[in-house]
Amino acid sequence: MIRADELTKHFKVHRRKPGFAAALASVFRRRYEVVRAVENVSFRIERGERVGFLGPNGAGKTTTLKLLAGLLHPTSGAVTVDGYVPSKRPPELLGSITLVMGQKSQLIWDLPPSETYAMNRAIFDVPKAEFDATLAELTELLELGKLVDKPTRQLSLGERMKCELAAALLHRPKTLFLDEPTIGLDVAMQLAIRDFVRRYNQRHEATVLLTSHYMDDVVALCPRILVIDEGKLVHDGDLRQLVKTMDPDKRVSFTLTSEVGADELERLGAVILREGTRVTLRVVEREIPAVVGRLLGPLHVADLAIEDPPLEEILRAMFGKAREERAASEAAEAGGAT
Amino acid sequence: MRRYLRLLGVQLRMSVASAMAYRADFLVEGAMSAAWMAVALLPLFVLYGERDTVAGWDAPSALVVLAYFMGVRAVVEGVVNPSLVELVDRIRTGAFDYVLLKPVDAQLLVSGSRYEPWKVLDLLGAAGVAVYAFVLRGHGPEPGHLLVGLALFATGVLAMYALWILCAAASFWVVRLDNLTYLLSAIFDTARWPVQVFRGAWRIVFTFVIPVAVMTTYPAMALLGALDAGTALASAGGALALLGLSRLVWRAAIRSYTSASS
Ligand SMILES: Nc1ncnc2c1ncn2[C@@H]1O[C@H](COP(=O)(O)OP(=O)(O)OP(=O)(O)O)[C@@H](O)[C@H]1O
Ligand SMILES: [Mg+2]
Numbered sequence: 104m105i106r107a108d109e110l111t112k113h114f115k116v117h118r119r120k121p122g123f124a125a126a127l128a129s130v131f132r133r134r135y136e137v138v139r140a141v142e143n144v145s146f147r148i149e150r151g152e153r154v155g156f157l158g159p160n161g162a163g164k165t166t167t168l169k170l171l172a173g174l175l176h177p178t179s180g181a182v183t184v185d186g187y188v189p190s191k192r193p194p195e196l197l198g199s200i201t202l203v204m205g206q207k208s209q210l211i212w213d214l215p216p217s218e219t220y221a222m223n224r225a226i227f228d229v230p231k232a233e234f235d236a237t238l239a240e241l242t243e244l245l246e247l248g249k250l251v252d253k254p255t256r257q258l259s260l261g262e263r264m265k266c267e268l269a270a271a272l273l274h275r276p277k278t279l280f281l282d283e284p285t286i287g288l289d290v291a292m293q294l295a296i297r298d299f300v301r302r303y304n305q306r307h308e309a310t311v312l313l314t315s316h317y318m319d320d321v322v323a324l325c326p327r328i329l330v331i332d333e334g335k336l337v338h339d340g341d342l343r344q345l346v347k348t349m350d351p352d353k354r355v356s357f358t359l360t361s362e363v364g365a366d367e368l369e370r371l372g373a374v375i376l377r378e379g380t381r382v383t384l385r386v387v388e389r390e391i392p393a394v395v396g397r398l399l400g401p402l403h404v405a406d407l408a409i410e411d412p413p414l415e416e417i418l419r420a421m422f423g424k425a426r427e428e429r430a431a432s433e434a435a436e437a438g439g440a441t
Numbered sequence: 442m443r444r445y446l447r448l449l450g451v452q453l454r455m456s457v458a459s460a461m462a463y464r465a466d467f468l469v470e471g472a473m474s475a476a477w478m479a480v481a482l483l484p485l486f487v488l489y490g491e492r493d494t495v496a497g498w499d500a501p502s503a504l505v506v507l508a509y510f511m512g513v514r515a516v517v518e519g520v521v522n523p524s525l526v527e528l529v530d531r532i533r534t535g536a537f538d539y540v541l542l543k544p545v546d547a548q549l550l551v552s553g554s555r556y557e558p559w560k561v562l563d564l565l566g567a568a569g570v571a572v573y574a575f576v577l578r579g580h581g582p583e584p585g586h587l588l589v590g591l592a593l594f595a596t597g598v599l600a601m602y603a604l605w606i607l608c609a610a611a612s613f614w615v616v617r618l619d620n621l622t623y624l625l626s627a628i629f630d631t632a633r634w635p636v637q638v639f640r641g642a643w644r645i646v647f648t649f650v651i652p653v654a655v656m657t658t659y660p661a662m663a664l665l666g667a668l669d670a671g672t673a674l675a676s677a678g679g680a681l682a683l684l685g686l687s688r689l690v691w692r693a694a695i696r697s698y699t700s701a702s703s
Contacts, residue, residue: 197543218458
């Protein structure tokens with residue numbers, strides 16, 4: 104189980120204006136600026152859950168994962184994973200978690216991945232029989248084949264990522280922190296990794312905390328999502344719930360088979376898209392039966408589909424709203440000051 | 442403990458495997474270490490060409506100091522330097538994250554992460570110089586002196602390692618290590634001379650502040666049978682104290698590690 108209570112991480116960064124004079128001045132008087140990467144974030148995650156972590160660039164997702172994995176010490180607040188404090192780096196905990204970062208590699212560049220695996224076996228003290236079994240399982244699930252015997256530098260991005268995952272899972276961790284594990288991969292590879300994560304989760308009852316910029320990854324894998332924006336947790340819960348509260352209206356899309364006037368469509372719902380004969384309407388849920396009846400009846404449309412609004416759209420609206428509110432309050436403050 | 446030994450074995454095997462991939466290096470390295478040895482010996486021959494003793498040291502005894510110097514340098518260049526250069530690289534790229542995620546001591550893991558197996562040649566060269574020095578003296582060291590001399594070699598290496606760890610810890614805060622390591626190498630270079638060659642403040646600096654005396658002079662004196670027990674113990678104790686200090690600084694550095702973004 105993972106618990107975060109009022110978890111906060113501030114980075115003190117050294118800011119310097121460009122130019123020689125500024126560089127010289129900064130030697131004598133360093134200016135620091137505080138980046139509030141994570142701010143009062145609290146949540147609990149039970150064993151075996153799959154949780155998605157969403158937020159725009161720089162929201163604090165990676166920083167939160169690093170705090171959970173013990174790489175960073177919190178500025179304030181507390182975090183425990185399976186009852187341990189990660190930043191103290193207890194070996195019992197480190198032996199049962201893993202962190203995979205899409206942009207960073209732990210594979211030894213000049214040697215084949217199998218050498219990194221041998222190294223990790225020694226580090227995690229995995230018995231030979233167990234190691235062989237796990238490696239066989241991972242090889243099958245990830246379709247590694249002969250990849251593990253090629254020098255890492257000769258692997259493609261996707262192949263490397265698969266080997267990377269295997270390296271991170273050889274000690275059979277019970278908690279997986281995955282930070283953009285599918286970054287830069289093609290759709291097929293993305294699907295393979297997604298599939299793999301779900302199967303690993305089910306087979307080992309492992310807890311999975313995943314961030315990804317591919318919304319599909321999160322939607323497909325995570326029943327629960329945490330949304331973080333500018334270091335603050337703005338939503339925690341069911342994916343459907345988020346969609347419902349943010350935008351309860353449905354999307355009704357169809358293809359026209361005859362000429363229908365714009366005002367006729369407007370009467371059914373707000374027109375979101377109209378491209379040739381393809382139309383998408385936004386319709387309040389309780390009006391769906393009437394609208395569908397009319398579309399299929401008198402209007403004779405084809406390819407009718409009713410869907411929830413896409414997550415991207417909702418998140419964009421969500422982050423946009425937060426930004427606008429803040430800009431407004433800052434403007435008000437500035438106005439009050441003068 | 443068993444885990445660390447196994448780990449050491451794996452790391453050694455990998456370094457040897459990488460070294461074997463570049464087998465031609467063996468010749469180059471061999472030639473290099475022979476050349477280095479000549480360069481190191483030259484000043485001694487020049488110096489002792491004109492006089493019999495320098496600051497109380499005759500030529501064979503000074504050779505023993507030089508042998509220690511070459512020995513410590515071989516270990517530093519063979520293990521400490523490559524490992525810590527890799528560490529600094531990992532800190533810069535953020536790959537150090539993966540070190541901290543492992544359930545073993547981070548300092549031990551990085552300290553032996555890379556070896557230059559060919560540096561064994563330098564170590565053999567150092568032993569050769571020591572043997573030659575005792576041939577010049579006309580008799581070998583007494584077994585007891587040999588034992589203390591070897592023990593102090595180990596603590597001398599540890600003292601040098603501690604200085605390196607201090608530099609590496611500094612790189613957590615400033616991330617540019619080059620200048621520090623140059624400085625350290627330059628200072629260590631003075632260890633080729635017996636510390637008695639230096640006068641006044643310098644001798645104090647090289648004995649207590651940056652204890653190069655602990656790395657070469659005292660061990661050499663022990664091997665020559667010219668070191669009293671008190672100084673031997675103080676020398677070893679000083680090295681261990683330095684090691685302890687470097688450990689404390691290292692832990693403070695880890696605490697303030699911020700990990701490269703993303
Ligand atoms: N080591 C660091 N030093 C200083 N600032 C940092 C550091 N790491 C992260 N930050 C800052 O903290 C904030 C959060 O960064 P973080 O990497 O957690 O974002 P993220 O949500 O993972 O973004 P992305 O989606 O782009 O990966 C950013 O403003 C970033 O600039
Ligand atoms: Mg990130």
